[in-house]
Amino acid sequence: MNINHLEDKALWLRQECWNMVMRQRKGHIPSSYSCVEIIVALYYGGVARLTRGRPDAPNRDRIIVSKGHAAAVQYPVLADLDYFDKRELKRYTQPGGLLGMYADYKIPGIEGISGSLGHGVGMGSGFAFAAKQNNEDYRTFVVLGDGECYEGSIWESAMFAAHHNLDNLVAIVDRNDLCILGRTKELLDLGDLEGKWQSFGWKAITVNGHSFEELLDALSLIGTTSGKPLAIIANTVKGKGISFMEGRPEWHNRIPDEEQMKVALGELGLKTMAET
Amino acid sequence: MDTKVNNTSKPKLMRDAVIDTIYNAAKEDKNIIFISADLGAAALDKFRKYLPGQFIHAGISEQNMVDLASGLALSGKKVFLYAMAPFITARCYEQIKSVLASMNLPVTLIAVGVGLGYDHATMTHFTTEDVACMRALNGIEVLSPSDENSAIAITRAAINKPAFRYIRLERQPQRHLYRGNFTNEVEQGFVHLVEGVDVVIVGCGYLVHKALLAKESLEKLKVSAGVIDLFRIKKINAAGLISIISSYPAVVTIEEQILDGGFGSAVLETLSDQNVSKPLKRLGIGDGFDVVNGDRDQLHELYGIDTPNIVEAALSIIGT
Structure with a gap:
């Protein structure tokens, strides 16, 4: 896999997210940016088995972004896969448009609704269980937030998936260390997430969530876990690439002003909307 | 109406009648999945023994039970969830709202012991609000049979036309009120x-x-x-x-x-x-x-x- 190509894709995705969110001034840039590399690795890193233009292909891999407030990060990718008309990106959150601030299941390529936290691993377990039962070899990937791991339902689902040996299920925890009110470490410590997933019976590994090499190495463990589901704790930075947003909880759903926009675009090496 | 009956034969528990009905359908349809959150029944013992691949014990984990059901339903499964009434409703209400109602998935929630059915268990086991909270859900059908035969007929309809449903079962056996297939009544x-x-x-x-x-x-x-x-x-x-x-x-x-x-x-x-x-x-x-x-x-x-x-x-x- 050509890492430079993935770096280009990550830059492209940050640009597309930026354009969508800033055009309508609605959305969550920092939460989306912390998982850009995770999304690019899954969709463009030769991991997910998908068919261009066929969001309903029966044996497609299922990808769920359980942290639904970061849905915008998936939309440009799904449009790029020809799942829907790219012009929809410009109608994001607009009346009559397909794409909302949170992901609805009616959007081609969105496997299940998200927005409320704590559902993705259970829903993903349903996909993975059905695959085993039907002797189908598709895999299910769930991207969830570390703050989402506060939800007890995540751990009910984790226990279930391990008991049923769902080694066709992968949970990728976007560990950006922040929730709305501050740092998780200070507010309510999530502790050793790798150890927690491991103790629930998963194969768990921690990686740098902005490193394609590390993400792809971890994702290559699918199928080698002796029947265990795979949890990848991806250490990330919320708002990655924008200095004044990085690690700053107050930016969770704030939209920058004109001056801040210029700074951000300069740092990211992105174009203004007018230039794209 | 010919469905009314003075039948003095001993009625079955509604839960056994309902599970037997699902069991008979599940033998012919591998896509029927029955999930229990640790609630049993004599009929369920048979289901578990002969159709183990179509039975899931969710654990006492109602939240995951509902999330899991959403993934199964999105994969084409006809899912029946089964638990004590208080725990399959208010306990996992947000899950039901977010992943079943919001996607209008064909999942049937079967509650046992509605209202004051768990009389001696008192407050935590009463459902004195399940009608209000469940009927407020987007697109749900709420059904509350009064005897064995109506429960069976309602279950058959749920099998034949999978949809988002909540079926309220009585915990104690109820005197027979109906005979016949009850099909027209279910419609009505x-x-x-x-x-x-x-x-x-x-x-x-x-x-x-x-x-x-x-x-x-x-x-x-x-x-x-x-x-x-x-x-x-x-x-x-x-x-x-x-x-x-x-x-x-x-x-x-x-x-x-x-x-x-x-x-x-x-x-x-x-x-x-x-x-x-x-x-x-x-x-x-x-x-x-x-x-x-x-x-x-x-x-x-x-x-x-x-x-x-x-x-x-x-x-x-x-x-x-």
């Missing part, structure tokens, strides 16, 4: 069980049996009461129900629910939405009810929803 959503003149009593589940007792007491007082088993609480067959209720001067509704938003409210809303104005008394549980030891009928007495209370409400509303 209610049964005008007894025809009367002066007042009509509307209930569902166990309360229909109480209504029948009240009707007999009223008869001795020369009051002719009708009884309606309104087992489909959502969506109520408004036209059908009103065509029956219109012939009565007054209505009494009975329920084991806090009155706000419950069964009686559903009936009132239906009448009001159709511009039908009738004297109507809702009998149910008031705010501030307390935990006491007692069986279901003793609780009815204590909470003012027992047979004599129904009689009293009927007499008062017709002004005798």
Whole structure:
């Protein structure tokens, strides 16, 4: 896999997210940016088995972004896969448009609704269980937030998936260390997430969530876990690439002003909307 | 109506009748999946033994049970979830709303022990709000059978037309009220069980049996009461129900629910939405009810929803 190509894709995705969110001034840039590399690795890193233009292909891999407030990060990718008309990106959150601030299941390529936290691993377990039962070899990937791991339902689902040996299920925890009110470490410590997933019976590994090499190495463990589901704790930075947003909880759903926009675009090496 | 019956044979537990019905269908349809949150039944033992691949023990984890069901349903499975009434409703309400209602998935929630069914278990096991909270869900169908045969027929319909449903089962066996296949009645959503003149009593589940007792007491007082088993609480067959209720001067509704938003409210809303104005008394549980030891009928007495209370409400509303 050509890492430079993935770096280009990550830059492209940050640009597309930026354009969508800033055009309508609605959305969550920092939460989306912390998982850009995770999304690019899954969709463009030769991991997910998908068919261009066929969001309903029966044996497609299922990808769920359980942290639904970061849905915008998936939309440009799904449009790029020809799942829907790219012009929809410009109608994001607009009346009559397909794409909302949170992901609805009616959007081609969105496997299940998200927005409320704590559902993705259970829903993903349903996909993975059905695959085993039907002797189908598709895999299910769930991207969830570390703050989402506060939800007890995540751990009910984790226990279930391990008991049923769902080694066709992968949970990728976007560990950006922040929730709305501050740092998780200070507010309510999530502790050793790798150890927690491991103790629930998963194969768990921690990686740098902005490193394609590390993400792809971890994702290559699918199928080698002796029947265990795979949890990848991806250490990330919320708002990655924008200095004044990085690690700053107050930016969770704030939209920058004109001056801040210029700074951000300069740092990211992105174009203004007018230039794209 | 030929479905009414005076059958003295020993009725089965509703849960056994319902699970047997699903079991028979599941033998032919590998896509039927039955999930229990640690609630058993004699019929379930057979299901687990002979169809282990179609049975899942969710653990005492109702939240995951519902999330899991969403993934299975999105994968083409016909999913039946099964648990004690309080835990398959309010305990995982947000999950039901977010991943079942929001995607209108064909998942059937089967609750055992609705209302005050778990009498001696008291407050944590009562569902005195399940009608209000479940009927508020987007696109759900809420069904509350009063005997074994109606429970079986409702289950068959749920198997034949998978949809987002909530089926309320009584914990204790109920005297037979119906025979035959009940298919037309399922379609209709209610049964005008007894025809009367002066007042009509509307209930569902166990309360229909109480209504029948009240009707007999009223008869001795020369009051002719009708009884309606309104087992489909959502969506109520408004036209059908009103065509029956219109012939009565007054209505009494009975329920084991806090009155706000419950069964009686559903009936009132239906009448009001159709511009039908009738004297109507809702009998149910008031705010501030307390935990006491007692069986279901003793609780009815204590909470003012027992047979004599129904009689009293009927007499008062017709002004005798």
